[in-house]
Amino acid sequence: MVAETPADTNKVLEVKNLKVYFKTRAGPVHAVEGVSFSLEKGESLGIVGESGSGKSVTSLAVLRLLPMPPAEIVDGEVFFNGRDLVDLSEGEMRKVRGGQIAMIFQDPMTSLNPVLTIERQLTEPLELHLGLTGSEARSRARELLEAVGIPEAPRRLKSYPHQFSGGMRQRVMIAIAIAANPQLLIADEPTTALDVTVQAQILELIARLRRDLGTSVILITHDLGVVAGVTDRIIVMYAGQIAETAPTGELFANPRHPYTLGLLGSVPRLDKTGEGDLTTIPGAPPDQLHPLEGCPFQPRCPFVLDKCSTYPPRAQVGPNHYSACWVDVTDPAEQERASARGFIPLREIGRSDYVAGETPSSVSNS
């Protein structure tokens, strides 16, 4: 029953052609439409997309946390250490979740049980997954809280979730997540609900987690800034599909998909003063109930061609860099054509420093 692959020992997670649909009265919503990626040991992967891009559904499907029905994994395989998670029984899956794969969510309050003390919620996975005794688990719980920087750990262990602030709760979630030495941590918009200064704390914690414990991390976010600092590789998702994937530096320096270009151009930048308008991606996010034939980005794309009505193949455009687009956006002729539709290259709107990479003096550091 357990599907074995000639496991590449370095691959912690491998997702192949994952398709997830939601059944609704009006028809199936194509939430994830054939997503493939893999993650190596100790690697940090960012999945970027807007609401409805399927980034969260992908991760929830990996952990089989989607309510089924209405959700359904229509196709695809998810190998974790060479084992296909899609075929596991619910009982075996429970051991994987919270054990080898841990997950933290946007709103820590909804993922903590309000009527149990933090200690109880921390010791449970320790006893369950690591087989520690009660007292061992309690002392480990204290160490974990200290590790994530919660002061007065012994006292705080006896507290209930509502007695913590949002940032502290997210730290508790991280403590719970790392309790059973997971190989993979999936963080779904872990900082979206938090203030900027607290976001910085949590991101730093996640970075240390990876550095000090060697955990692989998948960071799911809508914020390109968040992934820039803490990931090795980025997947840009649009309409349930992977638009572009590249090593982090490469993606920012040499974006190849029109959607990525649009995203980079439309983000206001802390290190750039707004002179004039931001570039925009016109139109509204895609409607996954009525997916388009071919490339889902075509109605919003300035580079659009006739052949975009067939879905473009995943093309390798650089080392480890793939883009699902028919057009070579770096070709001056193509840019010329697109500019007739209003496309403005990043360098002309003062956002080309991805290439130059100089540190603008306006960012008050170094």
Place this chain on the structure above:
Amino acid sequence: MTTTQPNASFAPGASLDLGLQLATKRKSQLRLIGERFLRNKVSVFGLCVLIIIALGVILAPVLAPGTKTYDPTTTPDLAIRFQGPTLHHLLGADYIGRDEFARLLYGGRVSMEVGFAVAIISVIIGVVVGAVAGFYGGWVDTIMMRITDALLSVPLLLILIVLSKSFGNGKISDVVIIISAFEWLILARIVRGEFLALKEREFLLAARTLGASNVRLMFRHILPNAIGPIVVGGTLAVGDAILIESTLSFFGFGINPPTPSWGNMVNDAQGFLSSDALLAVLPGLAILVTVLCVNLMGDGLRDSLDPYMTQR
């Protein structure tokens, strides 16, 4: 269709909305609500049955014309006591020989009048009082709610019986007033709860910053959002009133005989349940069907007033 012709751009200021493509013709609000209502088959069925019943009671003089020389509803004819259905008397006759079919129709007039009159009066009073209490809060709310608490805590039937004994003289209007005096309390509580919750919503803050007056906030901004529970409360009130009237009649405090109402018909028939069950079953069934249909219709009405139910 603009979808096939992408005029997309990254240009500053370009702001074409390509989301909702299908342009529809303008339709009036009423028409939209009507269309949504008609989509709900069960409610339409309820409405149809109600219309049939209403037509029946309105056309009573035509459908059950006076037989020979007497008014069939009130004039007894001892010769046909307990007669079964015949061609002449479609549903037979009651214990003193009155035509049962005619009495059902005329009795329906009373019951439905009571039901709808009570519902309308209670909804109007209940909405105004509940809205004021919920919107302003404070002492207005406290006083109003304590009064309704006090009234609701006393056994309703007991008060109704006492009241109708003291003040009622069996006229329909008296029965309506007495029942309404209590029925509106329930509506007021429902409306107050809705207003209390809705007045904190952000769209209401937004309306306030636009400069809307309190009356406008209450009746233009909040009320449409509370319409669902009000419609449900109103339809329940129709059923309630018909049942309460029946109960009052059953105890002899409702509409005075010989004027028939479904309630006092059931009451009159109680002595003959074992021998002539039909005399009780028919008016009982009439009450049941009417109340059920009103509720079915109310459900549909609530849904049709909800913009979220629109399908385009």
Place this chain on the structure above:
Amino acid sequence: MEAPAAQPFAVSTSNALVRIEDLVMHFPITSGIVIQRQVGAVRAVDGVTLEIPRGQTLGLVGESGSGKSTIGRAIVRLYKPTSGAMYVADTDMARVQGRQLRDMRRRVQMVFQDPYASLNPRFTIGSLVAEPMHIHKTGTKEQIIQRTEELMDKVGLRREFIDRYPHEFSGGQRQRIAIARAISTEPEFIIADEPVSALDVSIRAQILNLMSRLQHEMGLTYLFISHDLSVVRHFAQRIAVMYLGKIMEISDREDLYSNPLHPYTAALLSAVPIPNPRIEQHRKRIILGGDPPSPVNIPSGCRFHTRCPLAQQICREVEPPLEDKTGGKHFAACHFADRVGSLARTGSVQGLGNMEALPEVAERHVEHPAQA
């Protein structure tokens, strides 16, 4: 309540449309069921003075609980301020009532953060946009309908949508509806409370561009409230940073970002991720310890001292006034404003645990079925 800092803006520029003077907004906390006693107060806004020149944008930045939204809501009089004055075109919004207040509400409009919550779900788009015009009776029914359609053009909504309901629209389109409504009575001053925070990244730019286009066309003055420093930097010419009900620093945009004079501003700036990995990898962050204190128990002295990497004894005792630090228009409330620059260069990390110190734990009798 402490005495206001010596009028930092005594030199009132004549072109200021909005002047807020020592605004205080305390929400009482009561206890008791029958007899209610005040047992404390949420000091949401604790003495704020600022002004906005006509046609300009002031960005008001702060984290949750800083009181930035309360200021916005106080100006449109969703709350009655505890004390202080709020002049909009020489009318004190804190004191107006009745007809005058309604008239001012025509001239001062607000755009809320969440377009899903701020549009009445029972109203059609047309009636939402037309509502202020009906309230203020700006014309006949036909004129209002015509103007509604013009407004929809102006904000980039198709006229055909006029009879649709808000739930049929995406977040960005809803925010356009809210903006059309806000400009329908030709206001002078618009308070935008986190207008793009609830929107997708690609949609944010559309809304920001729309707002700045309207500003140019209509000569609007904005108070732009946001937690997002990148958005504020793009949008506002002058920026005020709030912390726990007070302004910590207020300055022109360039000055604030290149040369912050308050450690809180410096920490905020360093915390914002920049979508450029080359910058990110070399940035020095100032990571503050803990969370902001509750506005019910505001720390003594400088309210930021509990999290401040520069805090000294004097900070616990003496509240620093918001004063001009550069002889220009750059005000900061810090005893050690001159040390903020070096703090920003070196960075500082507080209150994070040590994961390296986490001892290894041996796993026991836990099967790993796949490892075979």
